[in-house]
Amino acid sequence: MKKNKELEYYQNECERLRDQLNYKFKTDEVAARAADKEDKRLYRKAGKKYVPVNDPYAYDGLRDGFWLIHIEEGCTSIRQQIYPEKSPVTAAARLMEEKLIDIIRKASEARPQKNPLTPEEKKDWDKFIAKHGNSFNTLCYPSFQENAEKIVAALLDEQGYV
Secondary structure, three states: OOHHHHHHHHHOOOOOOOOHHHHHHHHOOHHHHHHHHHHHHEEEEEOOOEEOOOOOOOOOOOOOEEEEEEEOEEEEEEEEOHHHHHHHHHHHHHHHHHHHHHHHHHHHHOOOOOOOHHHHHHHHHHHHHHHOOOOOOOOOOOOOOOOHHHHHHHHHHOOOOO
């Protein structure tokens, strides 16, 4: 008899707490959304601990629209997609950036045309530096990544996708 009373007490207590929690989630929309997000969090066991493997809040900061997301080991790229029907072309172009970098690197490898400058070339170079200043002593080129991005942008623009 005592066990039945004890069991009934705990059942009633569980019912009361469940009602209390449901009331809170019905009246507090923020708490309800947070609880829903936490329900979607996944964990995996690492040693004796459980560590989260996903972030249910990851995309809350994105504004409305279509997004192109590329995830690799140690890298995530998120871009807003203005033309969702063109996303396969945009994704393919973005993936080609890495290959373009290698192509540009090989194509623009430094190789001397002539090893030493002739005395006339040296004299002309010195005259040029004297006229325009020491800022031209070293020349800068755009990075391989910048070149690849410009090529991809040009490809997409020519096709009318951007």
